[in-house]
Amino acid sequence: MYDFTACIVTYNTPASDLERIIKCFQKIKLNFKLWISDNSETDNLKFFFEKTDDARIEYIFNNSNKGFGAGHNVVINKLISNSKISEFHLIINADIYFEENVIEKIVEYMKNHNEIGQIGPKIRDFEGKFSYTCRLFPTPANLIFRRFLPFKNIVEKMDYDYEMKWANFDEMMEVPILSGCFIFSRVSALKEIGGFDERYFMYMEDYDLCRRIGQKYKVIYFPEAEIFHEHGKASYKSKKLMMFHVKSAIKYFNKWGWFFDKERxxxxxxxxxxYKKQKL
Incomplete structure (x- = not known):
């Protein structure tokens, strides 16, 4: 049994972009298994991992792109069908960097808190700037309408609450939503909810997963661990990706409720x- 397993989903990802995170994993002092689930049209990455020659890393070529969640479910389904593989699973983006002992700290904390289904670290960008990555459950105004509002002060006011900017991010918190760039979950939680909802091709699948885990377990922001994420907000820079985001947001609200969502x-x-603090 591994101390934890992990998966990175790739799509036409250059091998050079994976070298940094592979080195991070190779410094971990735990028994782990890392899968690379490749949604690309070609299996060019296969040769990179053959040269890496690390038995802890396994490359899977899916030969199709059914979406981010579907790529992760290839591995999650393995874990669900064999509960003896690992107690914990990490869903992580390729554009992440972390120092030594970060994963060890998270695993130790999860082992001592069975009520937690998902945990997320403090996140900074590569320049060291803190990222507000915890969220309240979104409203349509948070995800769709604000993109088309020309009034910056109104958007900033909406984001202040939605991104929990009133909270103390140096303290541990139980939150509705954690960042999807680093999803460290209990395998039993993934088994109970059935992994990702594959109706989302790209975007919102992480919100949906986190929300379903939170119905059965605690979802915890854990600032004792810190990672770095090269977050680019790609959907703000590409009309195509923006449409993926909007379509997924519509699917999310069709599923959970637009204006009438009691759980939210x-x-x-x-x-x-x-957790709201009065800021003077």
Whole structure:
């Protein structure tokens, strides 16, 4: 049994972009298995991992691109069908960097807190700037309408609550949504919810997964661990990716509710009541 397993989904990802995160994994002092689930049209990355020659890393060529969640489900389904593989699983982006002992710290904490289904670290960009990566459950205004609002002050006011900028991010918190760039979950939680909902091709699948885990377990922001993410907000720079984002947001609200979402109302209010600080 591994201490934890992990998966990176790739799509036409250059091998050079994977070298940094592979080196991060190779410094981990735990028994792990890392899968690379490749949604690309060709299996060019296969030769990179053959040269890497690390038995802990396995390359899977999916020969199709059915979406981000589907790529991860290839591995999640392995874990669900054999619970003896690992107790914990990490879903992680390729554009992540972390120092030594970060994963060890998270695994140790999860082992001592069985009530937690998903945990997320403090996140900074590569220049060291802190990223507000915890979220309340979104409203249509948070995800769709704000993109088309010309009034910057209104958008900033909406984001202030939605991105929990009133909270103390040096303290541990139970939150509605964690960043999808680093999803460290209990395998039993993934088994209970059935992995990613593959109706989302790209975007919002992480929100949906986190929300379903939170219905059965605690979802915890854990600032004792810190990672770095080269976050580019690609959907703000590409019309094609923006449309993927909007379509996924529509699917999300069709599933969970547009303006009438009791769970959103209750959990958001509870989170704000518990953690909102008065900033002078």
């Amino acid at each position: 109302k209750v959990k958001n209010r509870k989170c704000m009541s518990k």
